Amino acid sequence: MDLPADVFDILRALDLASVVVFAITGALVASRKQMDIVGFLWLGVVTGVGGGTVRDLLLGAPVFWVVDATPLALCMGAAAIEHFSAHLVASRYRILLYLDAFGMALVTTVGTAKALDMGAGPLVAVCMGVITAAVGGILRDLLGQEPSILLRRDIYVTAAASGSIALLVADGVGVPRLAATGIAIGFGFGLRAMAIRFDLFLPVFKPRPGRMPGHRGEVK
Amino acid sequence: MDLPADVFDILRALDLASVVVFAITGALVASRKQMDIVGFLWLGVVTGVGGGTVRDLLLGAPVFWVVDATPLALCMGAAAIEHFSAHLVASRYRILLYLDAFGMALVTTVGTAKALDMGAGPLVAVCMGVITAAVGGILRDLLGQEPSILLRRDIYVTAAASGSIALLVADGVGVPRLAATGIAIGFGFGLRAMAIRFDLFLPVFKPRPGRMPGHRGEVK
Amino acid sequence: MDLPADVFDILRALDLASVVVFAITGALVASRKQMDIVGFLWLGVVTGVGGGTVRDLLLGAPVFWVVDATPLALCMGAAAIEHFSAHLVASRYRILLYLDAFGMALVTTVGTAKALDMGAGPLVAVCMGVITAAVGGILRDLLGQEPSILLRRDIYVTAAASGSIALLVADGVGVPRLAATGIAIGFGFGLRAMAIRFDLFLPVFKPRPGRMPGHRGEVK
Numbered sequence: 001m002d003l004p005a006d007v008f009d010i011l012r013a014l015d016l017a018s019v020v021v022f023a024i025t026g027a028l029v030a031s032r033k034q035m036d037i038v039g040f041l042w043l044g045v046v047t048g049v050g051g052g053t054v055r056d057l058l059l060g061a062p063v064f065w066v067v068d069a070t071p072l073a074l075c076m077g078a079a080a081i082e083h084f085s086a087h088l089v090a091s092r093y094r095i096l097l098y099l100d101a102f103g104m105a106l107v108t109t110v111g112t113a114k115a116l117d118m119g120a121g122p123l124v125a126v127c128m129g130v131i132t133a134a135v136g137g138i139l140r141d142l143l144g145q146e147p148s149i150l151l152r153r154d155i156y157v158t159a160a161a162s163g164s165i166a167l168l169v170a171d172g173v174g175v176p177r178l179a180a181t182g183i184a185i186g187f188g189f190g191l192r193a194m195a196i197r198f199d200l201f202l203p204v205f206k207p208r209p210g211r212m213p214g215h216r217g218e219v220k
Numbered sequence: 221m222d223l224p225a226d227v228f229d230i231l232r233a234l235d236l237a238s239v240v241v242f243a244i245t246g247a248l249v250a251s252r253k254q255m256d257i258v259g260f261l262w263l264g265v266v267t268g269v270g271g272g273t274v275r276d277l278l279l280g281a282p283v284f285w286v287v288d289a290t291p292l293a294l295c296m297g298a299a300a301i302e303h304f305s306a307h308l309v310a311s312r313y314r315i316l317l318y319l320d321a322f323g324m325a326l327v328t329t330v331g332t333a334k335a336l337d338m339g340a341g342p343l344v345a346v347c348m349g350v351i352t353a354a355v356g357g358i359l360r361d362l363l364g365q366e367p368s369i370l371l372r373r374d375i376y377v378t379a380a381a382s383g384s385i386a387l388l389v390a391d392g393v394g395v396p397r398l399a400a401t402g403i404a405i406g407f408g409f410g411l412r413a414m415a416i417r418f419d420l421f422l423p424v425f426k427p428r429p430g431r432m433p434g435h436r437g438e439v440k
Numbered sequence: 441m442d443l444p445a446d447v448f449d450i451l452r453a454l455d456l457a458s459v460v461v462f463a464i465t466g467a468l469v470a471s472r473k474q475m476d477i478v479g480f481l482w483l484g485v486v487t488g489v490g491g492g493t494v495r496d497l498l499l500g501a502p503v504f505w506v507v508d509a510t511p512l513a514l515c516m517g518a519a520a521i522e523h524f525s526a527h528l529v530a531s532r533y534r535i536l537l538y539l540d541a542f543g544m545a546l547v548t549t550v551g552t553a554k555a556l557d558m559g560a561g562p563l564v565a566v567c568m569g570v571i572t573a574a575v576g577g578i579l580r581d582l583l584g585q586e587p588s589i590l591l592r593r594d595i596y597v598t599a600a601a602s603g604s605i606a607l608l609v610a611d612g613v614g615v616p617r618l619a620a621t622g623i624a625i626g627f628g629f630g631l632r633a634m635a636i637r638f639d640l641f642l643p644v645f646k647p648r649p650g651r652m653p654g655h656r657g658e659v660k
Contacts, residue, residue: 036642038597039590045567053498058273058283063498069563123289127265142362142582143590150259150363157258202256278493278503343509347485362582370479370583377478422476 007178015110016071018103022136023048023075024082024089025100029144031086043140044079045072050136055111055128059118097196101159105188108133108160109181112167122168129164130157133188155195155202163188227398235330236291238323242356243268243295244302244309245320249364251306263360264299265292270356275331275348279338317416321379325408328353328380329401332387342388349384350377353408373422375415383408447618455550456511458543462576463488463515464522464529465540469584471526483580484519485512490576495551495568499558537636541599545628548573548600549621552607562608569604570597573628595635595642603628 026047030040049065049072056063065072082089089096111132115125134149134157141148149156167184175183194200246267250260269285269292276283285292302309309316331352335345354369354377361368369376387404395403414420466487470480489505489512496503505512522529529536551572555565574589574597581588589596607624615623634640 033591035590038601038642042590042597057277057497058286060282060286062500066498066500066560066564069561072563072567120286121289123293124286127292138363143578143588145588145591148363148365150255150262151253151365157262161258202258277497278506280502280506340506341509343512344506347512358583368583368585370475370482371473371585373476377482381478422478 011106011110011181014106016074018106019048019052019071020074020078021096021099021103022051022107023078024096025137026140026144027079027082028086028089028093028096029140029146030079031082031090033144037080037083040079040083041076043144044082045075046143047136047140048075048078050139051107051132051134052111052136054135055114055132058131059115059120059128061114061118098193101192101196102185102189104133104156104160104192105163105185108163108188109167109184112164112184113177113181116168116171125168126161126164129167130160133157133160155191155200158202159188159192159195162191231326231330231401234326236294238327239268239272239291240294240298241316241319241323242271242327243298244316245357246360246364247299247302248306248309248313248316249360249366250299251302251310253364257300257303260299260303261296263364264302265295266363267356267360268295268298270359271327271352271354272331272356274355275334275352278351279335279340279348281334281338318413321412321416322405322409324353324376324380324412325383325405328383328408329387329404332384332404333397333401336388336391345388346381346384349387350380353377353380375411375420375422378422379408379412379415382411451546451550451621454546456514458546459488459492459511460514460518461536461539461543462491462547463518464536465577466580466584467519467522468526468529468533468536469580469586470519471522471530473584477520477523480519480523481516483584484522485515486583487576487580488515488518490579491547491572491574492551492576494575495554495572498571499555499560499568501554501558538633541632541636542625542629544573544596544600544632545603545625548603548628549607549624552604552624553617553621556608556611565608566601566604569607570600573597573600595631595640598642599628599632599635602631 023044026043026045027040029047030043033039035043052071053063053065055061108129112125112129115128120128137149137156140146163184163186166187167180170180170183171177243264246263246265247260249267250263253259255263272291273283273285275281328349332345332349335348340348357369357376360366383404386407387400390400390403391397463484466483466485467480469487470483473479475483492511493503493505495501548569552565552569555568560568577589577596580586603624606627607620610620610623611617
């Protein structure tokens with residue numbers, strides 16, 4: 001990103017911190033499922049770096065943690081520590097929710113910027129931001145056999161998308177990248193934090209009774 | 221593909237239409253699970269472009285919707301519309317089954333041809349055709365936590381494989397690519413349509429009672 | 441790998457054999473779920489080549505079975521045969537457990553060596569070894585909707601990781617690659633075989649009662 005060197009360093013440090021927060025939420029699922037330490041490591045790593053990994057594969061970029069294993073090591077460290085102290089994390093999980101919201105907003109912005117810098121169009125860039133933020137959690141729920149993030153209705157992906165779009169708009173109207181980054185993180189975090197604080201949900205599709213086909217004989 | 225320009229345009233339009241049909245089947249799962257609009261978008265996009273995405277990653281080709289976001293936009297549009305009108309789709313789902321069959325036959329053929337054009341051998345090319353057709357549905361069922369397409373026994377992948385093999389054979393005996401494409405789509409669609417119409421199934425493996433080990437202590 | 445040509449040929453043959461053993465464990469899940477032959481082929485192929493595929497994608501290497509379809513053909517052949525004779529496999533599944541243990545140790549070593557040869561650092565190389573060994577089984581359980589390998593507590597990934605680390609250490613202290621390969625396979629297989637023989641498990645995380653938050657309102 002086209003940012004001053006020290007700001008870039010700060011962003012990079014925050015990005016690593018976000019990955020660690022994700023890893024902690026992954027290890028928390030491992031603790032709830034009473035996994036062994038290997039399960040903690042898997043879920044920690046997959047949740048921590050999964051979103052960025054899928055983003056890099058789709059963009060055709062080298063996978064970030066293969067190039068530099070720091071995020072991998074941090075995820076493993078966090079998951080290993082949590083194996084012995086998950087109750088400490090679990091009892092503070094409301095703080096974790098807000099940290100996760102901040103991490104989400106930050107990696108969305110960084111993921112969107114990476115896609116833009118690699119020449120992706122606006123729609124693809126927003127998708128890459130959302131993928132960076134959400135795919136780790138989706139994989140965590142799949143592997144931990146929890147109800148998927150997609151079936152819960154709290155505003156998570158919407159907040160990520162709004163942050164990503166905020167970056168695009170700010171970038172498009174000529175706001176310097178540094179300020180645009182701040183605005184985008186603010187949008188994503190603000191919306192997510194409000195959703196947590198006030199229990200906001202998106203409206204859901206309500207089928208009309210008797211009109212939906214049953215499960216057997218379904219499409220494909 | 222080595223086709224006349226206007227035929228290529230027709231194929232491309234049909235390919236986009238197929239992706240949209242897949243997206244609609246994805247959004248239908250979202251409606252059955254009463255997801256919010258974000259869930260509709262995820263399942264629509266994953267089902268619509270998932271198969272082609274995995275194919276491109278495996279072949280080492282640039283992911284098609286990252287290069288040109290049209291299919292992505294169409295999937296999102298279809299899923300968003302369906303969020304407000306899923307009952308209209310659901311009540312016409314037998315038509316949807318046949319549209320899906322046609323889409324399956326078409327993307328199988330296009331996927332197989334893409335693999336051949338990139339230098340893949342025949343077995344890999346058939347697999348790429350099948351992956352293009354089926355992986356979107358597999359991911360849809362995983363993310364929607366539905367019984368997997370793999371556990372249902374209707375003839376879907378078999379139809380895709382037969383279309384793919386038809387393309388290989390026609391191509392191999394010197395049929396022009398345009399005719400070979402038509403033959404392959406006909407094979408795939410014909411077999412799938414017959415399976416829908418006449419409720420055809422493949423025979424399943426029947427374990428001899430008492431001979432299968434139980435679940436605990438299973439392999440790996 | 442920097443090995444004599446005939447040793448390389450032996451390793452390659454063993455590597456193919458390992459993939460086939462994995463495919464057989466995949467087809468065994470298909471038989472337990474009473475899938476049709478297409479389900480056998482999917483689970484056989486995904487379990488057989490899934491780990492190596494994800495490794496190659498992450499490393500940015502061409503996917504091994506796209507380059508040379510031999511492993512793909514062998515997986516499909518093994519799965520097809522098993523469709524008609526799964527009870528023969530199931531009744532010998534303790535032998536299969538040990539064959540699987542040997543296959544795991546071997547592909548871990550080969551996967552780690554491949555990552556090292558492509559310039560990966562030690563932590564990434566160990567992860568690639570483990571991914572090669574375990575991701576096929578994880579995908580098999582996801583697609584077969586079985587309880588995930590991650591929720592079972594037998595020593596599998598730990599054995600893979602120990603073999604991988606053994607290769608790194610032996611390589612690091614200057615042991616020739618051939619001997620290092622043997623040592624690594626011995627470590628991985630030995631630990632896994634002991635775990636099978638003596639029913640060894642890793643300790644699991646035990647939550648303190650009443651301290652873990654419930655499922656609703658969970659992180660992300």
